[in-house]
Amino acid sequence: MKRRMTGLWTGIWTAALLWPAVMQGHAEARATGTASVDAVLVLDASHSMNESDPQGISAEAMKMFIDMLPASGSRVGIVSYTDKVQREKALLEIRGESDKQELKTFVGQLDRGPFTDTAVGVTEAVRMLLRGEEAGRDPMIVLLADGNTSLDSEGTRTRADSAAELAEAAGQAKDAGIPIYTIGLNADGTLNRGVLRQxxxxxxxxxxxxxSAADLPDILSEIFAGHQQARVMTVAASAPSVKPEIRESGRTDSSGESRAFSEFRIEIPDGEVIEANASIKGAARGSLELLDPNGRTVPIPSDRALLSESSAYALLKLVRPEQGTWTLRVQGTGTRPPEMGLVxxxxxxxxxxxxGPYYERGSKLDVSAYLERSGRRLNSPELYRSARAALIVREEESGAEEKIPLSLENGRFVGSYTLSRAYNYDLTVRAESASFYRESKPVRVEVSGSAPREAAETAETKFRPLAALAPAVPGLLGAAGVAALAALVGGIARANRRFAGRLLVEIVDEHSGRLLHAHAADLTGLRGRTDLLRLLGELPESERFELRAAEGVTLRPGRGGAPVLRSRAADAEIRRGGLLLEAAGGLPLSSGERVEVLPAGTRRIAVLEYRSRP
Structure with a gap:
């Protein structure tokens, strides 16, 4: 127990150390929908699976998943567990069919043992992905189990311990952007659905x-397509008939009758398809015949058409297929015609x-979106014409979403949206067709409202009546009294002055220059002295702690409501244009001017830009 928890904490610390790189890389990978996959297949190898999975469906599923992956580029690891890790294979990069065969051979050699502890397998899978994490790769876990826990009664580990570790591992996976797909095996009806669904x-x-193994093509196609932002398309076959060429070649069933065949039309809509994966149920082994759009026979298998077959499925992978209609002829194995799904x-x-990141309320936002590869815009009219796109606007505060259809103009999706409220918004564009969908990376915009009319009223205006009494004051109070009264009035006036405009605050990593946080602070509702840390918005506690040395940096309203920056913090530098400034006595900020605050002992820089207009 102690050793297992030590391993879990090691994984947690690893996740903490790798967190920024992991999340950035995974976010970029998910945005493309085409990143190379890092997958760990996790198998319950306990004796209970003899009843839950007597036909070995789990092994078939793992092999089919491996076959469905691209011919090269992805990495696959395998974890087999009981109440401990039974066997595992570290992430192996697939460079060709021999690597896929190596993985499938490993799956075929897995044996079973006593006891079951799902937490052990999930924890090891998460750790494997974190240890091998690389930017630009898309991680996932596929768990094949019955969801039940059976522990050694002579051990010290309890069900509560197992549940706690499983929850911890799932939380780790969530934080690192690793989805876990579960396939529950339920031949004996004892499946614990709740655990796997959670x-x-x-x-x-x-x-x-x-x-049933017959379900695997549908299940794995859905997992594969969802993770790659693709659609599973059901392709209808022609009515079964008898093909003369097959009868003449002597392909008959046990009764001596020629088998029926079905024809599938595979429409390749454009020249951008990397692979077309056709999963077929009910196909006789060795019965597939393929014709390209020109009517020429394509050998199976070949460099253009890769084939994987088992008793449960046939998987045909067309590599870089040319645009047009392909024909696939399939012999059935029974009275029902074959079925095919296409991804x-x-x-x-x-x-x-x-x-831009900042806008005023009422601004009209013109939005355009386009398909790109490696930073270069894609020129594929067929892809654009096949898709429908929409702008999704989400208000940060309320979570409310609005969907605005976009139109297709000059090879891009375009539209507009009026920013009617002073909120922070997250904008994404989603495009979808019959064969794919894509979502852009979210873009944050901040919208400020107009300044209230009373905000323009300065403290000098409020205290104008006192100025009328000024000539009589020296005779009444003397020089000392005048000085004291002046200090009192000045203090009251400064305390009641209002700011005007807004302050744009960016938190930047000093070494990499990466933007970590941005916020537009509306100053119009503030008066008197204000601490800089109050104006940072919803900053994560870890970042706020990093900036703690800036606690002595304040702002007060100056002429016309413009902020005056003041720093009494000995361990925070103020710079403008690369020059170190003295701000102990107050540094007025002009509209459009950028000033940097550099707290000591941290890599963070707070960049301030004042704008006089709200």
Missing amino acids: VSDRTGGKAFVTD FSYDFELAIGKL
């Missing part, structure tokens, strides 16, 4: 249940055209 729901995966793999992403 794991998948918490991590952004999906839960499936099966007791396309694409290599592009959806991007939003450049937008």
Whole structure:
């Protein structure tokens, strides 16, 4: 127990150390929908699976998943567990069919043992992905189990210990952007659906249940397509008939009758398809015949058409298929015609055209979006015409979303939106067609409102009546009294002065220059002295702690409500244009001017830019 928890804490600390790089890399990978996959297949190898999975569906599923991956680029690891890690294979990069075969051979050699502890397998899978994390790769876990826990009665570990570790591992996976897809094996009806669903729901995966190998093509196609931002398309076959060429070649069933065949039309809509994965149920082994759009026979297998077959499925992978209608002829194995699902793999992403981060209420936002690959805009009219796009506007405060359809103009999706309220908004564009969908990376815009009329009223205006009494004051109070009264009035006036405009605050990493946080602070509702840390918005506590040395940096309203920066913090530098400034006596900020605050002992820089207009 102690050793297992030590391993878990090691994984947690690893996740903490790798967190920024992991999340940035995973976010970029998910945005494209075409990143190379890092997958760990996790198998319950306990004796209870003899009843839950007597037909070895789990092994078939793992092999089919491996077959569905691209011919090269992805990495796959395997974890087999009981109440401990039974066997595991570290992430192996697939460079060709021999690597896939190595993985499938490993799956075929897995044996079973006593006791079951799902937490052990999930924890090891998460740790494997974190240890091997690389930017630009898309991680996932597929868990095949019955969800039950059976511990050694002579051990010290309890069900509560197992549940706590599983929750911890699932939380780790969620934080690192690793979805866990669960396939529950339920041949004997003892499946613990609740445990598996909790794991998948918490991590952004999906839960499936099966007791038949016939379900695997549908389940794995859905997992594969969802993770690659693709669609599973059902392709209808022609009515079964008898093909003369097959009869003449002597392909008959046990009764000596020629088998029926079906024809599938595979429409490749454009020239951007990297792979077309056709999963077929009910196909006789060795019965597939393929014709390209020109009517020429394509050998199976070949460099253009890769084939994987088992008793449960046939998987045909068309590599870089040319645009047009392909024909696939399939012999059935029984009275029901074969069935086929189709998934396309694409290599592009959806991007939003450049937008500014700050806007005023009532501004009209013109939005454009386009498909791109490796930073270059994609020129594919067929792709654009096949898709529908919409701008999704989400208010940060309320979470309310609005969907605005975009139109297609000059090879891009365009539209506009009026920013009617002073909120922070997250903008994304989603494009979808029959074969794919893409979502752009979210863009944050901050919208400020107009300054209240009373905000323009300065403290000098309020205290104008006192100025009328000034000539009589020296005779009444003398020089000392005048000085004291002046100090009192000045203090009251400064305390009641209002700011005008807004302050744009950016928190930047000093070494990399990466923007960590941005916020537009509306100053019009503030008066008197204000601490800089109050104006940072919803800053994570870790970042606020990093900036603690800036606690002595304050702002007060000066002429016309413009802020005056003052620093009494000996360990915080103030710079403008690279020059070190003295701000102990107050540094007025002009509209459009950028000033840097550099707290000591941290890599963070607070960049301030004042704008006089709200």
